[in-house]
Amino acid sequence: MDRNKGVYNNLLELVGQTPMVQLNRITEGFPGRYFAKLEMFNPGHSAKDRIALHIVESAEKKGILKPGSTIVETTSGNTGFSLAMIAMVKGYQCKLAVSDKSSVDKIDGLRAMGAEVYVCPANVPADDPRSYYEVAKRIHKETPNSVYINQYFNELNIEAHYETTGPEIWKQTEGKITHLVVASGTGGTISGSAQYLKEQNPNIKILGVDAMGSVLKKFHETGEFDENEIKPYKIEGLGKNLIPTATDFSVIDVYEKVSDKDAAYKAREIIRKEGIFPGYTCGAVMQATQQYAEKGFFDANSVVVVVFPDHGSRYMNKIYSDVWMKEQGFYDSELPQNKPANYV
Ligand code: PMP
Numbered sequence: 001m002d003r004n005k006g007v008y009n010n011l012l013e014l015v016g017q018t019p020m021v022q023l024n025r026i027t028e029g030f031p032g033r034y035f036a037k038l039e040m041f042n043p044g045h046s047a048k049d050r051i052a053l054h055i056v057e058s059a060e061k062k063g064i065l066k067p068g069s070t071i072v073e074t075t076s077g078n079t080g081f082s083l084a085m086i087a088m089v090k091g092y093q094c095k096l097a098v099s100d101k102s103s104v105d106k107i108d109g110l111r112a113m114g115a116e117v118y119v120c121p122a123n124v125p126a127d128d129p130r131s132y133y134e135v136a137k138r139i140h141k142e143t144p145n146s147v148y149i150n151q152y153f154n155e156l157n158i159e160a161h162y163e164t165t166g167p168e169i170w171k172q173t174e175g176k177i178t179h180l181v182v183a184s185g186t187g188g189t190i191s192g193s194a195q196y197l198k199e200q201n202p203n204i205k206i207l208g209v210d211a212m213g214s215v216l217k218k219f220h221e222t223g224e225f226d227e228n229e230i231k232p233y234k235i236e237g238l239g240k241n242l243i244p245t246a247t248d249f250s251v252i253d254v255y256e257k258v259s260d261k262d263a264a265y266k267a268r269e270i271i272r273k274e275g276i277f278p279g280y281t282c283g284a285v286m287q288a289t290q291q292y293a294e295k296g297f298f299d300a301n302s303v304v305v306v307v308f309p310d311h312g313s314r315y316m317n318k319i320y321s322d323v324w325m326k327e328q329g330f331y332d333s334e335l336p337q338n339k340p341a342n343y344v
Pocket residue numbers: 076078079183184185186187188189190236237238279281309310
């Protein structure tokens with residue numbers, strides 16, 4: 001079969017090589033040029049396909065994963081979906097401990113993709129036996145022939161993006177990139193891409209995106225883990241209540257924090273200005289880009305790449321639901337409104 005003709009041996013050959021598209025209207029008034037790397041074009045609809053495939057295939061090479069083995073992971077949803085998809089293609093079991101902050105769509109998606117899902121409380125300390133970290137560890141211990149992916153503390157998470165996302169961005173911008181704006185959760189995307197890009201050109205600025213209620217920005221600035229920073233928030237996959245070793249803080253220049261409300265509004269604005277149907281963290285990344293622009297980070301020569309991690313279809317009952325937005329107190333006259341349905 002010939003890949004050049006668009007024919008693939010299996011779905012997993014479609015992971016990576018995602019398109020980049022120029023942003024034309026949402027960035028109006030910002031100096032420079034802006035391009036979005038559309039990770040929702042991966043077959044599992046998020047950037048997590050990259051790390052899931054890389055970690056699974058590394059375990060296969062080491063002989064840890066064998067036919068009939070079980071893949072175990074903690075996940076806000078996207079990594080789980082990617083792992084469940086890979087498990088189906090390759091014939092493994094998949095057991096996932098997810099946070100109860102994950103949208104119902106995401107949990108149902110994991111179940112539809114054949115995974116066994118354990119829903120755990122989000123607002124407990126990481127070492128609580130009910131936390132998704134502890135639940136995954138217990139499942140791994142109790143399940144023979146299982147592999148624990150451990151994305152927050154697995155250096156292969158960074159390596160996946162160092163080997164794929166970074167080089168793709170360099171090639172797609174023909175080496176002209178000046179700034180990269182990336183959401184930081186495990187930190188794999190930002191760290192791996194940044195390591196590669198800074199090797200090519202150390203002047204490229206790496207601009208991180210963190211959530212209000214997360215510890216990452218403060219840790220980056222002070223080297224201290226400040227528990228007082230931790231507050232409940234709604235954006236899934238962004239920020240953290242612990243310090244992941246899958247984040248290389250040394251290659252990140254600066255962090256900007258965004259609010260749940262601003263990120264949700266911005267996601268709806270992306271649709272209206274660009275026609276892209278973005279996930280919640282795409283809104284966060286775009287909001288942070290605006291905040292960076294307002295602080296004077298960019299000039300007329302800037303070539304800014306923003307990474308859009310996943311697809312809006314996973315948030316129909318969240319940021320795209322007016323009912324949910326009202327429940328959060330996020331519904332005011334400035335919210336880009338959905339038109340009412342006309343029943344004929
Ligand atoms: N956005 C979404 C929707 C995610 O699921 C994640 C992963 N937690 C991220 C952004 C952040 O990516 P990373 O884990 O590579 O920092």
